[in-house]
Amino acid sequence: MSTEHSDVNSATTKRAQGYLRWYPSAWRERYGEEFVAHLEIELAERPVSFARTSDIVAHGLFARFSFQRGLRIALSTAAASVVVIVAIVATISSSHYWAPVTISSGYDGGISGVGQFSTPSQVNDVSVNFTTRSRVAIRITSVKVIPLRGFLAPQLVGVEFAPHFSELANDHGWPIRLPKGTTAQEQGRTPMIQAIGTTVTLARSDALWLGLRAPLLHRAYAVEEVRVTYERRGVSHTMVISQATTPDVICSSLSLSAKTPTWCSQDIAAASAIATFSSNRRTTTERPTDEALMVAQFAESEVQASGHGTPTLVDVRHWAAQFFAVNSSDAIRSVTGTFNLGVPEWRFVIRGGSNNSSVVLCTDRGVVDSGGGMIGVGIENCPSQ
Amino acid sequence: MTKKTSEGPGRVAGIAWLILTSLADGEKHGYALTQDVVEFAGVRIAPGSLYEAFARLEGQGLIEPVASADRKRPYRLTAMGARALDEYLSVQERLAIEGRRRLGASRRFA
Numbered sequence: 178m179s180t181e182h183s184d185v186n187s188a189t190t191k192r193a194q195g196y197l198r199w200y201p202s203a204w205r206e207r208y209g210e211e212f213v214a215h216l217e218i219e220l221a222e223r224p225v226s227f228a229r230t231s232d233i234v235a236h237g238l239f240a241r242f243s244f245q246r247g248l249r250i251a252l253s254t255a256a257a258s259v260v261v262i263v264a265i266v267a268t269i270s271s272s273h274y275w276a277p278v279t280i281s282s283g284y285d286g287g288i289s290g291v292g293q294f295s296t297p298s299q300v301n302d303v304s305v306n307f308t309t310r311s312r313v314a315i316r317i318t319s320v321k322v323i324p325l326r327g328f329l330a331p332q333l334v335g336v337e338f339a340p341h342f343s344e345l346a347n348d349h350g351w352p353i354r355l356p357k358g359t360t361a362q363e364q365g366r367t368p369m370i371q372a373i374g375t376t377v378t379l380a381r382s383d384a385l386w387l388g389l390r391a392p393l394l395h396r397a398y399a400v401e402e403v404r405v406t407y408e409r410r411g412v413s414h415t416m417v418i419s420q421a422t423t424p425d426v427i428c429s430s431l432s433l434s435a436k437t438p439t440w441c442s443q444d445i446a447a448a449s450a451i452a453t454f455s456s457n458r459r460t461t462t463e464r465p466t467d468e469a470l471m472v473a474q475f476a477e478s479e480v481q482a483s484g485h486g487t488p489t490l491v492d493v494r495h496w497a498a499q500f501f502a503v504n505s506s507d508a509i510r511s512v513t514g515t516f517n518l519g520v521p522e523w524r525f526v527i528r529g530g531s532n533n534s535s536v537v538l539c540t541d542r543g544v545v546d547s548g549g550g551m552i553g554v555g556i557e558n559c560p561s562q
Numbered sequence: 563m564t565k566k567t568s569e570g571p572g573r574v575a576g577i578a579w580l581i582l583t584s585l586a587d588g589e590k591h592g593y594a595l596t597q598d599v600v601e602f603a604g605v606r607i608a609p610g611s612l613y614e615a616f617a618r619l620e621g622q623g624l625i626e627p628v629a630s631a632d633r634k635r636p637y638r639l640t641a642m643g644a645r646a647l648d649e650y651l652s653v654q655e656r657l658a659i660e661g662r663r664r665l666g667a668s669r670r671f672a
Contacts (some may be wrong), residue, residue, distance in 0.1 A: 208613055213594075214633040215592040215609055229608050236610030 191218045196230075199237025226473070227457055227467050228555070234453050235478040237447045242437070294441070295427050299394045300334055303425070305385045305403055305418055316376045325424045326451050327401035327499045328444070335388035340374040391429035396495065397444035398427045401452070424448045443479055450475050451500050465527040465536040468509060469556045472497045473523065473540055478556055490514060493523055501527070510535060520546040524559060574598050577607055577615040582624065582639060584646040589638035592616070619643070 193216035197205050200212075219229065295301050317338065324330035372385060385405065392399045401420040426448045428441035476488035476496050490512065495554050497509040507528055514523035521540055529536045539559035584598045596607050606616075616637065619625045624643035628636040639647070651665060 204617075208617065210633050211592060211635040212609065212613055216591045219609060229610075232608035233610040235612045240614065299619075 179265070181260060192220055193217045194389075196233050196237075198312050199234050199241070200349065201241045204240045205259060216480065222346075227459075228470060230457070231450065231471055231474050234449060235446065236546055239450055239478065242442055243386040271553040277557050288439060294430050295391045297390070297394055297429050300388045300390055301331075301427060303387045303389055305387060313409065314376055314378045315409050316374070317372045317405060317407045319373065320387070321383070321404045321406075321534065322387070322400055323402045323404060325399035325401040325448055325456065326505075327502070328448060329391075329396055329427075331388060331398040331400065332388035334390055336395040337386045338375070338377050339384045363483055389427065391427040394431065394442065396429050397441065397448070398429065399424045399444075424452045446479065447475065447496070447499060453519045461529075464507060465525075465529065466556050467536060467539075468501055468507060468527055469538045470554075471510075472500060472509065472525070473502075473554045473556065488521070490523065497525070514540075521554070571663055577611055578624075579609065579647070579650060580605065581612075581615055581619060582643055582650075585625060585639040586644070587648060589631075589636040591632075591634035593634065595637075600631045622636060 190213065193213045196216055197209050198495070200209070224494060317336070320333065320336045322330050322333050377383075385403075387396075387403070401424060404415055405418065406413060407413045408414075426445045428438075428443075428444065430438070430441070431437075450471060454467065457467070459467055472493060473488075476492045479488070479492065479496075494512050497512050501507055501509040503510060505528075510526045510528060512523055512525055514521065523540045525538045527536045527538065528534075537559055538556050541555040541557045564585060579605055580599045581595065583602070584595050590598060592609070592612055600606050620627065620637075623640055624646055625637045626640050629637050630636055637654070
């Protein structure tokens, strides 16, 4: 009956294990082995599937929220910052002066996770770590925080540079203060340097500490990338430190209660979903279908997670507007539709290619359970009237 | 009209019934189950949805894992799961009969 693949290669196993990272450790411990075994076969059968990826990401995030309630409580009461950096792409154009700069790993002073609270006046300390192949002197001229699509950019209030990030463990908030007794202090090195306008020498591993604020109440701030512009020998370059598929979200709230409000949980999940969507390469033909699929699937996952059964047209329009605003080049111009015998029939009008045309796509009929809960949604060309 | 019971599978209801139906004729691991569901229902359950449903159904005592030396751990229906599925199917049968009866009546007067 089933086609099982016993010769799954190690690359497939690594990919399958990579998907596991979306899930919390408790979940991984319980289901990880069998989940990976399952994914290995699926990946061997169908190596690429945006629908599968988004399904795993969405359910992984919701599992994370339900499994890590205790961790979330601890994190939210600490009211600290957020940030993870997964990868860096060093874009240094036509210069022989520079070796590429790459980010080794994300690190945020010991607090990890994808969502945190912050009061509007609080400054969150966030570190961006990276390694270099060689010791070079640079002068950082500007640092820009680029927001994730559909989110606000945190306000940057300060940037400090620290060589040897592995020796740092900031416990004091902003501005950064090095704890007593660290190796850097014992060795007499300058622990922290005001970064903008200062010439610094890169070590093998360095850190930029960013002071970030989330000033508007009840709004979510998410970072897609950090762009660091610097000069070396009079030549200006910019390196882009990307958040990849794990964007950081700061929810601005006066209430630092133990429970994450629904709006914040939704925005955290939305940030990961849009980051995953953005990280996938696709053709102009594939793009509208993936947009509609993501919006429909995300609306479905959100509503399922909150136990409300089936997403309404209002839900779908909300996420369409957040992800693909009407003024963007890949806008979802409208969503219409109804439930027909309990089955959602949504019609998406999406901006097409460069000629400002529109692509019209519809949800397929999926499968609906007796209580009206939708369990699957796909996208296809609309049936002819 | 359907009535939710305390044994109902909750927010993953649609997938849950497919899973319970698939396990009704014997234990299966995740991939075999998805292939089975494709064959009898024409629906492919994505991995994230499947394991969310597994976790929920196991938590509700409707399915249980079977000890296995293989990484692909099989699951089987519990007695409670079999009862819940039976009740669900009974409701569906009554609904189908009533729906067909009314549909036939309305066609006669169309």
